Amino acid sequence: QIIEDMEHLTDExxxxxxxxxxxxxxxxxxxxxxxxxxxxxxxxxxxxxxxxAKEGYDFSQCYVSYSGRMPADMLIKVIRVGIPIIISNAAPASSGIDVARAGNITMIGFVRDNRFTVFTAPERVNFEE
Incomplete structure (x- = not known):
């Protein structure tokens, strides 16, 4: 699903x-x-x-995927609204990893070529499917 969602992101x-x-x-x-x-x-x-937010989505049941690095300020933004997972095709900054750990958010990076890296909170990722 992670790889499919990143493909959808670039397709759209x-x-x-x-x-x-x-x-x-x-x-x-x-x-x-x-x-x-x-x-x-x-x-x-x-x-x-x-x-x-305008649609009334429950952020705790959402995730964000995007293009670009994952620095601390991006992680802070996502954590503040309660989104538990962030996915990117790019690399995280070390400050982003620290914030993701502290905020207990799942950070997934380097999504490309049918692979990805889970940097923090891997318990939210189902590796069986």
Missing amino acids: AKIWQKTAGVHVAQLKYKDNIIIREDVSRHVAVDKVIGAA
Whole structure:
């Protein structure tokens, strides 16, 4: 599912496909997916969080996947709204790993070529499917 969701993210990133000059974020809640693009990875994530809040989504049942590094400030943003999982095709910063550990959030990075790395809280990932 993690790999499929990252593929969906890039498949739906229309501006990114044309320019490679933006970031894309998606928030998944049950069978619903919200996708937004922006030149800033932070703003792309803000946009999906805002759209989900407007829809009344339960953030504890959501996860975010996006393009871009995972520094501490991104993890703080996601933890503050109560999203338990963050996924990226990029690398985490060491400060991001520290914040993810402290906030008990599952951080998954390097999602590409049918593989990924779980950096923190692996108990939320079902490796059997």
